[in-house]
Amino acid sequence: xxxxxxxxxxxxxxxxxxxxxxxxxxxxxxxxxxxxxxxxxxxxxxxxxxxxxxxxxxxxxxxxxxxxxxxxxxxxxxxxxxxxxxxxxxxxxxxxxxxxxxxxxxxxxxxxxxxxxxxxxxxxxxxxxxxxxxxxxxxxxxxxxxxxxxxxxxxxxxxxxxxxxxxxxxxxxxxxxxxxxxxxxxxxxxxxxxxxxxxxxxxxxxxxxxxxxxxxxxxxxxxxxxxxxxxxxxxxxxxxxxxxxxxxxxxxxxxxxxxxxxxxxxxxxxxxxxxxxxxxxxxxxxxxxxxxxxxxxxxxxxxxxxxxxxxxxxxxxxxxxxxxxxxxxxxxxxxxxxxxxxxxxxxxxxxxxxxxxxxxxxxxxxxxxxxxxxxxxxxxxxxxxxxxxxxxxxxxxxxxxxxxxxxxxxxxxxxxxxxxxxxxxxxxxxxxxxxxxxxxxxxxxxxxxxxxxxxxxxxxxxxxxxxxxxxxxxxxxxxxxxxxxxxxxxxxxxxxx
Numbered sequence: 001x002x003x004x005x006x007x008x009x010x011x012x013x014x015x016x017x018x019x020x021x022x023x024x025x026x027x028x029x030x031x032x033x034x035x036x037x038x039x040x041x042x043x044x045x046x047x048x049x050x051x052x053x054x055x056x057x058x059x060x061x062x063x064x065x066x067x068x069x070x071x072x073x074x075x076x077x078x079x080x081x082x083x084x085x086x087x088x089x090x091x092x093x094x095x096x097x098x099x100x101x102x103x104x105x106x107x108x109x110x111x112x113x114x115x116x117x118x119x120x121x122x123x124x125x126x127x128x129x130x131x132x133x134x135x136x137x138x139x140x141x142x143x144x145x146x147x148x149x150x151x152x153x154x155x156x157x158x159x160x161x162x163x164x165x166x167x168x169x170x171x172x173x174x175x176x177x178x179x180x181x182x183x184x185x186x187x188x189x190x191x192x193x194x195x196x197x198x199x200x201x202x203x204x205x206x207x208x209x210x211x212x213x214x215x216x217x218x219x220x221x222x223x224x225x226x227x228x229x230x231x232x233x234x235x236x237x238x239x240x241x242x243x244x245x246x247x248x249x250x251x252x253x254x255x256x257x258x259x260x261x262x263x264x265x266x267x268x269x270x271x272x273x274x275x276x277x278x279x280x281x282x283x284x285x286x287x288x289x290x291x292x293x294x295x296x297x298x299x300x301x302x303x304x305x306x307x308x309x310x311x312x313x314x315x316x317x318x319x320x321x322x323x324x325x326x327x328x329x330x331x332x333x334x335x336x337x338x339x340x341x342x343x344x345x346x347x348x349x350x351x352x353x354x355x356x357x358x359x360x361x362x363x364x365x366x367x368x369x370x371x372x373x374x375x376x377x378x379x380x381x382x383x384x385x386x387x388x389x390x391x392x393x394x395x396x397x398x399x400x401x402x403x404x405x406x407x408x409x410x411x412x413x414x415x416x417x418x419x420x421x422x423x424x425x426x427x428x429x430x431x432x433x434x435x436x437x438x439x440x441x442x443x444x445x446x447x448x449x450x451x452x453x454x455x456x457x458x459x460x461x462x463x464x465x466x467x468x469x470x471x472x473x474x475x476x477x478x479x480x481x482x483x484x485x486x487x488x489x490x491x492x493x494x495x496x497x
Contacts, residue, residue, distance in 0.1 A: 002096060007048060007243055009301075011049050011096075012047050012423055013048065013049045013338065013340045015051045015309060016052050017310050017342075017343055017376055018032065019053075019378075020376050021034060021035055021343050021378075021379055022379065022381065023378070023388075027076075028393050029076050029393050030077075035086055041405065043095060045416075045423060046419075046424055052097065052099050052100065055077040056073065059155065061107065061156065061363060067107055068110050070102075070170075070176075098183060099186070101173070101185040101186065103170050103193055103229075105150065105157055109155075118148075119163055121157045123147065123148050124139075124146065124149070130151070130202060130220055131209040132151060134367050134368065151220060167229065167232065170233075171232060174237070178236070178237070182244075184245035185245075186247050187246055191226060192221055193226055193229060194224075194229070196223055222253065227261070230265075231266060248271065249271050255291060259298040268301065269302070269338065271304055274288045280320065282445055282461045286447055303335075304338050304339070305335055305337060305340070307325075307341075312375065325345075326415060327461075330459075334426075341419075343379055346415060347380065348415035349377075349379075353374055359394060359395065360373045361373060378394060385398070385401070387400055387401060387404050418476075421476055432455065437449040445461050445463075445466075456494075456495040457494055458495065473496045475496050477491060477492070479491045
């Protein structure tokens with residue numbers, strides 16, 4: 001195993017969505033051999049770890065987040081031998097491997113559900129008023145008249161975490177993957193496994209009852225009992241060498257509630273989604289950064305930063321263009337804590353907004369009209385038609401030949417080169433990674449922080465160029481500076497004082 005048990009505290013983690021990352025066998029679907037073939041690329045990028053979205057046996061009703069076998073690889077992605085080879089080769093490149101764990105629900109094709117083991121799921125004679133995150137009721141009726149709970153798609157029945165057999169199963173699943181050398185887990189819907197006693201109604205509400213990015217308390221999310229699960233898991237993680245870790249995907253109502261997921265007896269980190277949802281303005285970014293750092297201080301753990309992932313529109317589109325996306329990235333990578341990147345953001349990929357409806361596969365689309373498919377389009381590798389893919393599972397825009405990894409490889413001004421330079425400086429500069437920050441006085445459209453020793457990060461979100469807030473040497477800029485050295489709108493600079 002790799003050294004440094006605290007690696008996760010300031011790591012840059014690259015999320016691989018396996019179906020869309022790289023296709024080794026030419027069937028139009030990314031696979032584990034494709035990830036292995038791109039490890040050199042990831043090492044050159046400079047990431048510390050990869051996080052693999054689900055690759056388990058699955059009917060793919062929800063992109064693999066409906067797991068039928070937690071201990072095997074779906075044939076579309078390869079085999080367990082392919083996974084083992086990937087871990088070994090990644091470690092050989094100095095890259096750790098984090099896998100997704102999906103404990104709130106299984107697939108309806110899971111052997112337990114198929115065998116009618118209803119005590120391992122949540123069945124009731126009558127449904128309550130709970131709604132699915134994907135739209136519509138959260139209950140589906142079976143032939144004998146009973147109803148089962150699914151907070152997501154009907155093909156994803158919620159597991160009953162009051163059943164000791166469910167708890168024992170996931171402890172064994174953790175050990176199975178830890179024994180294979182994984183360095184950590186991203187815990188899907190980490191706030192969802194425990195439901196309020198008696199399954200009480202939510203009651204009348206305007207609009208959607210709950211969303212993953214909601215800030216209201218509901219009886220099926222963020223119940224206190226969920227922390228007992230993580231207290232069972234932490235000793236397992238700690239019993240393995242090399243700093244094995246877990247990060248929570250937890251959408252909760254307050255920083256104080258989020259802080260409860262993190263600590264020496266629970267999980268190591270929780271995703272900070274507020275930074276991803278900030279507006280592109282100095283005031284909005286500063287507010288979120290201050291809140292996030294205060295949140296982290298509550299538990300003595302570093303915060304995480306993320307701008308894009310497989311569930312939200314890519315930040316090139318969300319922030320209104322590539323210049324802003326590059327500027328936001330340089331801000332994020334200069335903040336204390338760890339950063340999570342989403343595959344393709346290093347190429348400056350936008351959200352694909354014009355996918356034909358008949359090709360969309362997000363189960364939420366059929367119920368709500370909302371779709372996450374636009375951020376899941378396969379990554380363009382070459383500048384040839386098809387971008388290195390044969391009949392990809394979602395169509396790649398023809399314009400992406402200009403954004404491909406091959407097209408950007410020899411362009412020093414490309415987004416790919418910007419990411420490589422930022423990650424290299426992040427490793428080399430003593431002010432970056434861990435540590436603290438302090439704010440510098442600026443106008444309301446400018447954000448500036450001091451990272452000691454001697455690094456100032458400045459973002460201009462205004463409409464006019466502004467002079468650097470301090471004299472010094474520009475180490476890196478998200479875009480070209482003005483002839484007089486001033487910082488244009490939508491630009492971030494790293495300045496060595």
